[in-house]
Amino acid sequence: MTQVSFEASFQKKIDEEIMIEPQDYMPDEYRKTLIRQISQHAHSEIVGMLPEANWITRAPSLRRKAVLLAKVQDEGGHGLYLYSAAETLGITRDQMLHQLHTGVAKYSSIFNYPTITWADMGAIGWLVDGAAIMNQVPLCRTSYGPYARAMVRVCKEESFHQRQGFEIMLNLAKGTPVQKQMAQDALNRWWAPALMMFGPLDAVSPNTAKSMEWRIKRFTNDELRQRFIDVTVDQIRLLGLALPDENIKWNEERGHYDSSELNWDEFWNVVKGNGPCNKERLATRVKAWEDGAWVREAASAYAEKRKTKKAA
Amino acid sequence: MHTQKKEKQKKQLKIIDMSNEHKEWPLWEVFIRSKAGLDHKHAGSLHAADAQMAIENARDVYTRRMEGISIWVVESKHIHASNPEEADAFFDPAQDKIYRHPTFYNLPDELKHM
Numbered sequence: 001m002t003q004v005s006f007e008a009s010f011q012k013k014i015d016e017e018i019m020i021e022p023q024d025y026m027p028d029e030y031r032k033t034l035i036r037q038i039s040q041h042a043h044s045e046i047v048g049m050l051p052e053a054n055w056i057t058r059a060p061s062l063r064r065k066a067v068l069l070a071k072v073q074d075e076g077g078h079g080l081y082l083y084s085a086a087e088t089l090g091i092t093r094d095q096m097l098h099q100l101h102t103g104v105a106k107y108s109s110i111f112n113y114p115t116i117t118w119a120d121m122g123a124i125g126w127l128v129d130g131a132a133i134m135n136q137v138p139l140c141r142t143s144y145g146p147y148a149r150a151m152v153r154v155c156k157e158e159s160f161h162q163r164q165g166f167e168i169m170l171n172l173a174k175g176t177p178v179q180k181q182m183a184q185d186a187l188n189r190w191w192a193p194a195l196m197m198f199g200p201l202d203a204v205s206p207n208t209a210k211s212m213e214w215r216i217k218r219f220t221n222d223e224l225r226q227r228f229i230d231v232t233v234d235q236i237r238l239l240g241l242a243l244p245d246e247n248i249k250w251n252e253e254r255g256h257y258d259s260s261e262l263n264w265d266e267f268w269n270v271v272k273g274n275g276p277c278n279k280e281r282l283a284t285r286v287k288a289w290e291d292g293a294w295v296r297e298a299a300s301a302y303a304e305k306r307k308t309k310k311a312a
Numbered sequence: 313m314h315t316q317k318k319e320k321q322k323k324q325l326k327i328i329d330m331s332n333e334h335k336e337w338p339l340w341e342v343f344i345r346s347k348a349g350l351d352h353k354h355a356g357s358l359h360a361a362d363a364q365m366a367i368e369n370a371r372d373v374y375t376r377r378m379e380g381i382s383i384w385v386v387e388s389k390h391i392h393a394s395n396p397e398e399a400d401a402f403f404d405p406a407q408d409k410i411y412r413h414p415t416f417y418n419l420p421d422e423l424k425h426m
Contacts, residue, residue: 021396023393023395023396024396025397070376073376074376077372077373077376080358080373081356081373084356084357084358087339087357092336093336093359094336149356150356153356157376157377296337299337299361299362299365300335300337300361302361302362303361303362303365306362307362
């Protein structure tokens with residue numbers, strides 16, 4: 001087969017909804033796009049453990065602490081599923097970590113914002129995990145098999161993440177006036193960054209068209225963002241909190257909520273590394289990697305020693 | 313002087329890191345039996361220094377919600393697979409043998425229990 005017929009038969013498979021598996025032919029650009037997207041996704045899970053780890057020792061009850069620990073542990077697991085999926089495309093785990101540690105690879109900008117009150121744990125579970133789920137559910141049908149299978153696992157586990165976050169918000173919103181204010185403040189601070197998690201506007205998103213054609217993505221950034229706004233506005237009302245954006249208004253004609261334009265300068269600024277916590281997050285990851293070097297070596301040495309002992 | 317020493321240590325750590333790239337822990341494929349009576353099914357993969365660590369890590373990663381009662385791990389390099397590019401020819405012998413299926417046979421409706 002010629003290169004052209006390889007690509008034609010690849011696109012035919014995609015159009016027929018036949019999943020692509022690791023050993024199958026795929027265009028270089030498809031492979032590159034997937035490596036970038038899956039590794040970014042994996043890094044987001046791993047860096048995403050940090051803002052919440054900040055509150056584990058200060059959770060207000062043993063129940064909350066056990067839940068938060070379980071959630072953060074899940075995120076570590078999700079990172080692993082995704083790294084494994086990316087590795088099937090021919091990049092090694094160490095290469096991906098190297099890209100993260102040197103700032104070459106990105107992760108979701110949301111994790112560059114600080115978690116300053118306990119209510120932030122509620123807002124993150126509810127809004128950040130909520131937005132992530134909105135993104136991830138269609139990815140369960142993405143065209144690359146290992147990525148789709150990883151997402152099925154992740155989505156199954158993530159449902160409790162959002163529910164525990166909403167529960168925290170509900171308790172605070174029904175608590176004392178100070179607690180309610182804390183919940184409102186967290187909602188106000190996390191609202192816009194959560195909406196930015198869906199990525200840049202379709203009009204300026206460089207990868208969207210190709211990703212849709214390859215069925216890596218099933219919906220555009222703007223479609224998913226709108227869907228998130230529509231379901232979340234009702235949830236805000238259920239909490240009895242004020243809407244975080246005065247321009248949120250039902251648009252009868254569109255059948256959707258209208259809302260303010262997001263501050264895209266802020267988005268790109270955080271992507272470029274100038275958010276409130278970019279440097280701190282990266283430094284924490286690099287330190288963990290370097291401090292763990294002796295563990296990795298010791299485990300290898302121990303395995304080697306046992307192997308030679310067995311052989312003798 | 314002290315900071316110089318620290319810088320040197322840091323550099324050494326970096327060097328160790330780079331050399332580590334060549335001895336990444338091996339990759340293992342994980343198979344899980346979800347309950348007695350069912351087959352082990354492929355769950356995913358992970359890195360571990362040896363089999364015991366692979367089994368323990370698999371427990372932590374793939375059975376956090378009681379998804380399994382038994383785990384198999386095998387180093388990925390030991391898995392041999394059929395070639396997807398030859399799949400059409402490879403699986404072709406089964407294509408034209410529909411008589412291997414029970415529905416191929418024309419039998420009267422009155423026939424019961426068969």
